[in-house]
């Protein structure tokens with residue numbers, strides 16, 4: 001009988017994960033965060049940082065970083081390794097960010113995304129995020145507008161798929 005590959009596990013990010021996180025970060029973004037941004041956030045009490053690990057070795061295949069301040073959360077970073085995409089991991093990480101923000105008291109969660117980032121926009125819209133505004137030329141390298149999206153952290157809406 002063929003064994004199914006185990007589902008990736010979500011857990012808190014640790015300092016030991018940063019090397020793997022940075023490898024994904026550099027390949028996923030034109031303007032990657034420096035490692036110091038991740039390590040600084042690991043020390044902050046208002047930041048939620050999650051990694052998805054897969055396989056027997058538990059290698060990091062995705063991560064998210066969310067900042068929670070009072071009733072407002074920001075999904076500040078989310079990426080999945082290229083070889084692990086389109087398997088529902090981005091969706092799981094984003095949902096976890098929403099649920100964990102709610103547990104910390106946030107009522108709304110927002111994020112910014114490049115206007116041309118179709119995979120991310122499709123994912124967030126599927127999860128019930130709605131476009132709020134545009135930040136012209138928010139990104140550089142290349143210059144591009146940001147779309148600001150937000151949703152409540154409440155229960156899933158009817159159009160969210162499982």
Ligand SMILES: CC(C)(COP(=O)(O)OP(=O)(O)OC[C@H]1O[C@@H](n2cnc3c(N)ncnc32)[C@H](O)[C@@H]1OP(=O)(O)O)[C@@H](O)C(=O)NCCC(=O)NCCS
Pocket residue numbers: 028029077078079080081084085086087088089090091092111112113114117118119120122123124126
């Ligand atoms: C955006 C990203 C995190 C999605 O991760 P993922 O694990 O591939 O996403 P999922 O498999 O959970 O996809 C969930 C849904 O999002 C949408 N989606 C994901 N990738 C897509 C793509 N390339 N094209 C169109 N829709 C896409 C689909 O609706 C998909 O559902 P489906 O597979 O049932 O059709 C990933 O592409 C990534 O890391 N991109 C680079 C970093 C980035 O842009 N991060 C977001 C910054 S705001």
